Amino acid sequence: MKFQDATIAEVDQVMQEAWQAFQVYRKTTLKQRADLMRAIAQELEAAGDRLITVAMGETNLPEARLRNERARTMFQLTSYAAACEAGHWLEARIDTAVPDKGDPDLRKLQVAIGPVVVFGASNFPFAYSTAGGDTATALAAGCPVIVKAHPAHAETSEIVAQAIAKSVAAAGLPKGVFAHVHGAGFETGKALVTHTHTRAVGFTGSYGGGKALFDWANQRKMPIPVFAEMGSINPVFLLPGKLKASAKELAAQLAGSITLGTGQFCTNPGLLLGVEGEGLDNFIRELGAAIEKVAPGTMLHPGIAKAYTEKRGAALGQSEVETVAVAAAPPKENQGVPTVATASAEAFFKNPLLHQEVFGPYSLVIRCPDAATLLKAAQLIEGQLTVSLMATEADLSEYSELAEAVQEICGRLILNGVPTGVRVSLSMQHGGPFPASTDSRFTSVGADGIKRWVRPLAYQSWLDAALPDALKNGNPLGIWRTVNNELTQAAL
């Protein structure tokens, strides 16, 4: 199915409607927003098999994966709805007046920042797209959402958008609370990001795409925040004790993670590092054997398959890179070939290409001559979503400097686990130092994602009746508040 790109005039119309809707939607109660989010989850389910079938056709993802992803998307909506109602994210604070010191009554809470433009991901047609985490958290915050459909799954996006629009209408909210715009070229996206009524941007995709949005947003007359998650090679440090004890198990675990979903996850482990020795040799051999047995998978779309083939080819073509193993089964059209290669630490330090993401079922093992070189590699690596340490307790004490250094380069630090599999919970940090994301201070997974779309507003000497419910003396919402520096649920 073909969709027409929105014109600049249409983008303007959509943004005007969003701005009008914002004046209404930001005043909705937490319950109204949570109800809307739960209704959207139900509509996603009600979209039934058709939604799955269309998504399968557009993304080549298998049915079971898509059914799981829809369930995850529904869980995001309903769990963020619960967080929305619990109201911790409002960060309600009250400092009562101290007349002797001339201090006025002062109360503060987080308020919606305004219309949010969301660019969905190609690799998660549901969970990081039209009704995904960005949309769900923005709706919780009180912000209208404008989704730019991903051209690789535009019809899937259209069905999801209809489910959202139906929920918005059923709730009696203005149509402008949610808008859906098509645009295969960059012009539509640029028009959305640079529109005067846009207040923030969410994006999941490539470095090139995210950085362009970031630059446009900062060059506006009124700069706005951009939360772009731009990929990561998710380094895994294999420490000697662990390698000695469990080389084979580690190899099986990592082969699974490298090839999961044909390697098309932003948390795919694309870089493995260890100290040279028998343990690492065994691991590389076992990993190669495991990778050979994995069948090539069809990638999301021909563009991604082509990019994988090219980037994989460029990496393997470096004189310092040695291919360890390639999947034994021959690939069909648009399939990605599971591949593991290896290089020395020296090559890694010299060749920037070895630091680059090869999006797909590919990973590179870096052999370090000693612990100091492993540490140096950790200090050199750019910002990442995750870092994993495969380590025994003894490894952890011996490599404590490494364990500290890696905290500087990631948002999530994993012990003896693979980076794929992102738990949807409040403690999740999905985002890392640049260039993993444009703003390491926020997460795109978990209810803390709501914080991306709000700003604090303080009320000084305000009338109780005119305050937002969250700040009223009686605490009618029953939320936790910080009153004169103490956390409490009590009324004033």
Add this chain to the structure above:
Amino acid sequence: MKFQDATIAEVDQVMQEAWQAFQVYRKTTLKQRADLMRAIAQELEAAGDRLITVAMGETNLPEARLRNERARTMFQLTSYAAACEAGHWLEARIDTAVPDKGDPDLRKLQVAIGPVVVFGASNFPFAYSTAGGDTATALAAGCPVIVKAHPAHAETSEIVAQAIAKSVAAAGLPKGVFAHVHGAGFETGKALVTHTHTRAVGFTGSYGGGKALFDWANQRKMPIPVFAEMGSINPVFLLPGKLKASAKELAAQLAGSITLGTGQFCTNPGLLLGVEGEGLDNFIRELGAAIEKVAPGTMLHPGIAKAYTEKRGAALGQSEVETVAVAAAPPKENQGVPTVATASAEAFFKNPLLHQEVFGPYSLVIRCPDAATLLKAAQLIEGQLTVSLMATEADLSEYSELAEAVQEICGRLILNGVPTGVRVSLSMQHGGPFPASTDSRFTSVGADGIKRWVRPLAYQSWLDAALPDALKNGNPLGIWRTVNNELTQAAL
């Protein structure tokens, strides 16, 4: 006293030391940081009369004001130290493992972002400068601080810097935890902001200065956040019922606020708006009479006095602007003349110059023909630190649309009070939508200012003994944490 500008090589040396110190300082306990902050407060007091005398000489500010400002700066340090130890800002979250669902144990807290460069303000030599709010909150967060001394009070800054350095040494911390750099030209500042080891920037000053730092920071290979507070005209809306009841009291209150500290506060009320009628006429007359009686004051330095004279002249020179009153006493050299002018709403809509800040004891009264025009003005005004409504309860219901519209353009909303006087407490929001500040999502006053210098880090399946204390099962710090979505101080 003359100070030498730091060379690029010296800046690099300072930043290398800050980076090394960061590796130690970020691991300090909350108590160590709080102790350091309290020690700095004591050293500021120990700097005694000399500090006040030097500051008087450099800034022309009166002794009483400077003694108050030092006390306020000490209160900032000690109250933020208490907030540092209380640990709410760590936002510790724990989600325990759910093996049935395959969910790993996940724990998250806020960690220091890295070395912070601080540019102090000319108008607050203590509270917003060398040991001011930016420095105090960054030290609380675990970040080394590099202060670029304001050239207008470089010797004051030097004395304060020595007090901080002495406290750092006494605490046995690396020297690089705090550095002080002189630089009258822009080159030093640019070198600091663009240095590879700089992780964030705090600034208080002009739009031109703040925006330059913001642009440099975003054009880096690794962009970094800039928290620039860049001024504001702090609109005051005078509603009819209140004007009718209290025109004279309002005039006295506002004349005091407009001329406080010779108008050299970022919260100075530079724009007053009301609906035409007897009430507004009375108010304007009374305000003029009050302003005539205020003596001109000596401004912070000749550059600021010159800028005030020029900008005031440009504003009064607009054909649509009518001078209401000027201080009766003639100004001496470098003094700012208290001035009130007026213009129609039509002129305000047409002439962008009337929206610009005139830094000093100047304010412009805009006369609106009706309530709809007042609302239109509110919707048109750019981002501000504060908005004040002077209103009776009846005004508030009648002008509810206005009361909502102004929430979009400010960080702090005041009822029947003047914007000058910024309470130092957790509920304060000092920062507003662009161009009042570069990032409306953060405050530069109050302990929430600590949040500017941190980012979240999640630990997955980590060993209890290797976790930061804030996340250990036993909760040895006794802080509030969100455990499986519930706030608690209990151990796991």
